[in-house]
Amino acid sequence: MRWIYLSPHLDDAALSAGGWIYDQTQAGNKVEIWTFLCGYPPSKELSMFARILHMQWGMPTARQVIRMRRAEDKAAATILGAKVRHFDFLDCIYRRDVEGNWLYTDVFVDPHPSEANLPAEIASAISARLKPDDKLICQFGVGKHVDHVTVRRAAELLGRPLHYVTDIPYYFNTPEHLAPNTVGMKKTVERVSRDGLASWKEAILAYKSQISSLFKSQRAMRAQINQYCSEFKGMPFWTTN
Numbered sequence: 001m002r003w004i005y006l007s008p009h010l011d012d013a014a015l016s017a018g019g020w021i022y023d024q025t026q027a028g029n030k031v032e033i034w035t036f037l038c039g040y041p042p043s044k045e046l047s048m049f050a051r052i053l054h055m056q057w058g059m060p061t062a063r064q065v066i067r068m069r070r071a072e073d074k075a076a077a078t079i080l081g082a083k084v085r086h087f088d089f090l091d092c093i094y095r096r097d098v099e100g101n102w103l104y105t106d107v108f109v110d111p112h113p114s115e116a117n118l119p120a121e122i123a124s125a126i127s128a129r130l131k132p133d134d135k136l137i138c139q140f141g142v143g144k145h146v147d148h149v150t151v152r153r154a155a156e157l158l159g160r161p162l163h164y165v166t167d168i169p170y171y172f173n174t175p176e177h178l179a180p181n182t183v184g185m186k187k188t189v190e191r192v193s194r195d196g197l198a199s200w201k202e203a204i205l206a207y208k209s210q211i212s213s214l215f216k217s218q219r220a221m222r223a224q225i226n227q228y229c230s231e232f233k234g235m236p237f238w239t240t241n
Contacts, residue, residue, distance in 0.1 A: 003031045004137070005031070005034065005082075006036070006139075007036070011214075016166065017137065018200035026196075030083075034087065036151055037087075039089055044061065048105075056213060072207045075206040076203040077203075089121070109146055119151075135161075136163065137165060138164060138165075141181070142166050143177060145170060165236070166181075169224065187236055190237065
């Protein structure tokens with residue numbers, strides 16, 4: 001049996017559940033992180049939105065960004081003891097419609113109508129690689145990041161039982177989004193060990209290109225992860241009844 005974390009981007013699984021992933025692997029469980037929206041764009045042309053983000057990350061080209069972020073993801077997964085699988089769907093900042101128009105100038109928006117088939121395409125890629133006993137974990141889409149919402153929709157198309165986790169760091173900015181997502185669900189909480197908590201924060205720091213975009217500081221990140229575990233008395237999961 002494998003525990004498979006369905007991660008929209010090259011950091012989301014480690015951010016949202018890193019401490020429990022570490023404890024799972026230390027207990028001998030097989031854990032894999034499947035990241036979907038991390039493909040290389042076919043063109044060197046970038047939208048203004050993407051160029052601004054690249055400037056923040058200190059890397060001018062998409063190839064540099066994807067290569068670096070994939071390397072960071074492997075480093076974080078090594079800390080947590082998990083395996084990674086990288087898919088070739090594009091991050092929303094690189095996606096266009098059939099006429100070549102850029103689809104997104106913000107990430108906290110509803111999925112564009114022209115991408116109605118994208119969840120099914122991702123679901124098909126997941127289904128082709130699943131085994132009968134695999135356990136799946138996905139994120140709610142707290143914060144309403146378009147890519148998180150898209151991957152959740154893909155996961156729910158599979159027709160399999162799902163474990164849900166909340167989206168870090170977006171939960172810290174929009175905690176009011178969590179309750180509506182959990183209506184009718186059962187919550188369980190798993191204890192996170194001291195080593196698991198430390199490895200969780202170490203894994204987050206492995207995403208060097210992203211840390212300044214995600215948290216005010218490294219100190220703030222550590223405090224918020226500690227707060228999250230304290231608030232829920234461990235690592236919370238939700239499942240449908």
